[in-house]
Amino acid sequence: MNSGDQRAFAALLRRLRIAAGLTQQELAERAGISVRSVSDLERVVNERPRRDTAQMLAAGLGLSGAERERFLDAARRRPRSTPGSSIYAPLPEPATALLGRAFEIQAIEDAFATDNVRLLTLTGPGGVGKTRLAIEAARLLAGRSGGVLFLRLDGLTDPALVLPTLAGALQLLEIGDAGSLPERIAAHLEQQELLIVLDNLEHLLAAAGDLADLAGRSSQSRFLVTSRESLRVSGEHVIPVPPLPRPDPATWHMTERETDARQSPAIDLFIQRARTIRPDLTTAAETADGRANLAVIAEICHRLDGLPLAIELAAAQAQVLSPAAILALLKDAMLPLFAAGGRDQPPRFQTMDAAIDWSYSLLPDNERVLFRALSVFAAGFTLPAAAVIGGAADPSPDEPFDPQQPMRGLDLQTIGAVATLVRKHLLVEDTSPSNDVTTRFRMLEPIRLFGLDRLRETGEEPPVRRRHARFFVRLAEALDALTFGPDPEVWLRQEETDLDNVRAALDWALAAGEYDLTVRLTNAVAQLWEIRGMVSEARGRVSRAITVDSSSIPASRWFLRFWAGTFAFDRGDVAEAMRWARELLAIGETLGEPLAAGAGFAALSRATGVFADRHEEAADLARRAVATFEPLGHDEWTAWGWTRLGIEDHLLGRLEDARASLLKGMETRQRKGCEGCVAYSLVSLGAVSADLGEPVSALDTYRESLRLTIKHENQALMLAVLLGLADVAWQFGAGAEPERDALLLFGAAEAVWRRHDLGRRRAALDAIARWQLPMREALGDEAVDGKIGEGMLLARDEVVALANDLQVSARRR
Numbered sequence: 001m002n003s004g005d006q007r008a009f010a011a012l013l014r015r016l017r018i019a020a021g022l023t024q025q026e027l028a029e030r031a032g033i034s035v036r037s038v039s040d041l042e043r044v045v046n047e048r049p050r051r052d053t054a055q056m057l058a059a060g061l062g063l064s065g066a067e068r069e070r071f072l073d074a075a076r077r078r079p080r081s082t083p084g085s086s087i088y089a090p091l092p093e094p095a096t097a098l099l100g101r102a103f104e105i106q107a108i109e110d111a112f113a114t115d116n117v118r119l120l121t122l123t124g125p126g127g128v129g130k131t132r133l134a135i136e137a138a139r140l141l142a143g144r145s146g147g148v149l150f151l152r153l154d155g156l157t158d159p160a161l162v163l164p165t166l167a168g169a170l171q172l173l174e175i176g177d178a179g180s181l182p183e184r185i186a187a188h189l190e191q192q193e194l195l196i197v198l199d200n201l202e203h204l205l206a207a208a209g210d211l212a213d214l215a216g217r218s219s220q221s222r223f224l225v226t227s228r229e230s231l232r233v234s235g236e237h238v239i240p241v242p243p244l245p246r247p248d249p250a251t252w253h254m255t256e257r258e259t260d261a262r263q264s265p266a267i268d269l270f271i272q273r274a275r276t277i278r279p280d281l282t283t284a285a286e287t288a289d290g291r292a293n294l295a296v297i298a299e300i301c302h303r304l305d306g307l308p309l310a311i312e313l314a315a316a317q318a319q320v321l322s323p324a325a326i327l328a329l330l331k332d333a334m335l336p337l338f339a340a341g342g343r344d345q346p347p348r349f350q351t352m353d354a355a356i357d358w359s360y361s362l363l364p365d366n367e368r369v370l371f372r373a374l375s376v377f378a379a380g381f382t383l384p385a386a387a388v389i390g391g392a393a394d395p396s397p398d399e400p401f402d403p404q405q406p407m408r409g410l411d412l413q414t415i416g417a418v419a420t421l422v423r424k425h426l427l428v429e430d431t432s433p434s435n436d437v438t439t440r441f442r443m444l445e446p447i448r449l450f451g452l453d454r455l456r457e458t459g460e461e462p463p464v465r466r467r468h469a470r471f472f473v474r475l476a477e478a479l480d481a482l483t484f485g486p487d488p489e490v491w492l493r494q495e496e497t498d499l500d501n502v503r504a505a506l507d508w509a510l511a512a513g514e515y516d517l518t519v520r521l522t523n524a525v526a527q528l529w530e531i532r533g534m535v536s537e538a539r540g541r542v543s544r545a546i547t548v549d550s551s552s553i554p555a556s557r558w559f560l561r562f563w564a565g566t567f568a569f570d571r572g573d574v575a576e577a578m579r580w581a582r583e584l585l586a587i588g589e590t591l592g593e594p595l596a597a598g599a600g601f602a603a604l605s606r607a608t609g610v611f612a613d614r615h616e617e618a619a620d621l622a623r624r625a626v627a628t629f630e631p632l633g634h635d636e637w638t639a640w641g642w643t644r645l646g647i648e649d650h651l652l653g654r655l656e657d658a659r660a661s662l663l664k665g666m667e668t669r670q671r672k673g674c675e676g677c678v679a680y681s682l683v684s685l686g687a688v689s690a691d692l693g694e695p696v697s698a699l700d701t702y703r704e705s706l707r708l709t710i711k712h713e714n715q716a717l718m719l720a721v722l723l724g725l726a727d728v729a730w731q732f733g734a735g736a737e738p739e740r741d742a743l744l745l746f747g748a749a750e751a752v753w754r755r756h757d758l759g760r761r762r763a764a765l766d767a768i769a770r771w772q773l774p775m776r777e778a779l780g781d782e783a784v785d786g787k788i789g790e791g792m793l794l795a796r797d798e799v800v801a802l803a804n805d806l807q808v809s810a811r812r813r
Contacts, residue, residue: 747791
């Protein structure tokens with residue numbers, strides 16, 4: 001049962017009971033159920049009622065017609081995803097029920113019920129509730145599809161990043177030809193029945209053509225997009241999302257009319273939000289005070305043109321102001337109404353400027369300054385970040401920052417000011433499923449854009465942007481260092497959460513001529529790009545940073561070239577990887593930077609080792625890397641050098657030497673406490689143990705590497721682990737069907753390979769073909785391909801169980 005839906009139903013039941021003037025005891029007597037049942041439902045002790053109980057409650061409340069049907073619909077249990085569905089990330093949890101959108105929900109369901117609608121766009125002004133409607137529609141449709149993917153795009157500024165961001169959300173790594181990305185996404189979607197929700201696309205319309213092409217090629221999956229304007233592409237189905245119907249104030253001022261807030265979704269929305277902070281707000285139509293408040297609220301909603309966000313902002317003032325006072329302030333401010341928005345203003349301000357400016361005008365000066373400064377964050381923020389960006393000081397980018405103790409020294413004034421802005425609904429707590437690191441806050445995008453305009457008008461933007469960029473340099477550098485220690489995924493997730501802020505800081509620093517900040521921030525976030533497979537973006541960012549790094553210190557300059565070579569190698573561009581390795585080595589030797597020289601030797605070894613006839617040369621380069629690294633005391637670099645040497649010795653058949661080198665590298669990484677790094681050493685050690693005829697050691701080593709690889713979500717390494725396990729199963733399998741085990745594991749590896757486009761060298765492909773040859777001769781192509789296909793369908797838990805159940809003997813095939 002969805003907890004958000006439970007809370008929404010509990011709130012609905014309580015509101016209807018109070019509106020009917022009933023106690024829990026009285027409702028229980030009218031409905032013919034126990035008082036305990038009513039109490040438990042309102043306190044979310046029980047899940048939603050059975051259908052017969054819901055019908056009895058509706059009768060007890062005196063509901064009829066459409067109102068009764070809405071209540072019974074709210075009481076129904078939401079369909080769950082099927083056991084085999086794929087939910088890449090949970091949908092955001094709405095705090096309350098959706099109001100006044102039955103027509104639009106039905107239109108969405110009807111459209112997706114037809115085979116020819118694959119791309120549906122919800123359009124409307126900012127703050128009209130497109131996102132909330134899309135979430136509700138996705139929730140209702142989740143049980144009818146193979147899964148739901150919800151992706152917020154408001155943090156992106158570059159349309160070229162839409163497809164890579166979608167690929168990342170689908171867990172498709174960017175390794176291989178960048179031009180293949182649309183084909184890979186289309187092929188992936190063709191195999192699944194997904195509902196993909198892309199939220200806030202209006203500023204990325206240049207990507208609309210690519211999305212339309214994907215939708216046209218995806219017969220199974222559907223796209224639900226929210227945007228302030230239509231995409232204007234072929235195949236698009238548009239559903240406009242209007243404001244909630246405006247109540248007529250004259251009607252609600254008629255004292256003899258039996259008025260009911262539920263007859264107007266706009267009024268109902270105001271009351272629901274206001275009662276969260278002022279539960280005693282009187283709106284009962286049976287009383288004079290209640291009718292008076294309803295009439296005033298009707299006029300407020302009318303003036304705000306039924307815009308949900310504007311209504312919520314107005315309702316937030318109910319904690320300290322009566323509805324009449326709120327209306328008076330709205331009138332006295334002489335703010336432009338929705339329909340009277342200036343034609344020379346951007347569309348977003350024609351609908352939201354009045355409501356936001358009104359709330360902004362109520363802030364004291366210090367809160368206005370903080371509000372403007374916080375609008376610079378592109379992806380939300382933590383309290384420590386707010387303290388730096390909203391403060392008067394301008395910390396040096398060299399000032400230490402400890403992510404392990406982020407709240408140390410944080411002043412209470414900042415906490416109080418942020419809490420005030422949250423209470424006034426100008427900030428919200430970020431409760432998105434991806435935010436599991438620490439408490440974060442964000443501005444709704446229309447409010448953030450309003451704040452940015454005010455920031456520019458006051459001339460405060462340059463210093464605030466500078467503080468923003470300097471803070472994220474400090475944070476990214478500190479997080480990057482921590483990823484080489486215990487629990488690297490904790491720090492990588494924190495880096496990933498702030499990636500849109502990092503992008504904004506990089507864009508500003510480059511445009512403002514803050515080139516050293518550009519270089520340092522690029523270097524600090526490069527490892528995240530590498531691990532998460534964001535190769536296209538990484539290559540572009542690193543390339544731009546290299547063009548402006550002339551004034552940076554040598555350590556920053558050579559590190560950029562290390563990453564340039566690494567990302568080129570990921571793409572299979574060996575010539576470019578070799579060029580950057582040589583330039584890296586030249587910087588080290590020319591400027592007397594021994595760490596750079598060691599990295600240059602290791603990078604050259606990596607690129608040279610691609611060629612089958614140059615392994616001896618690659619081994620010599622690796623030895624020079626080790627000799628250069630060891631006296632410097634940099635464990636992570638020394639371990640890489642030993643690992644490179646072990647890999648090349650293995651390829652040259654020097655197995656004992658290879659094991660010794662790999663063990664030295666692993667021991668160095670273990671001293672550092674980097675589990676993710678140790679997993680790389682274990683894969684190579686497993687291969688050496690197998691070639692030495694030590695199947696038990698090989699199996700144990702691969703199993704441990706598999707555990708660490710799954711823990712740290714390293715798909716590229718997963719491929720190597722599964723191929724190694726398949727090889728051990730084939731060579732040394734002692735079970736009843738060793739060929740079956742080997743082929744199933746190879747099929748699982750094939751699935752990872754294809755899913756993430758983890759390109760393999762021709763030599764590796766030839767080796768795999770030779771490995772399969774005996775089985776194909778013994779079992780036939782049809783049987784072999786059948787088992788491989790079966791392995792490709794294994795779930796991760798099934799793969800782990802298969803690996804754990806493997807049995808081996810000393811006999812080699």
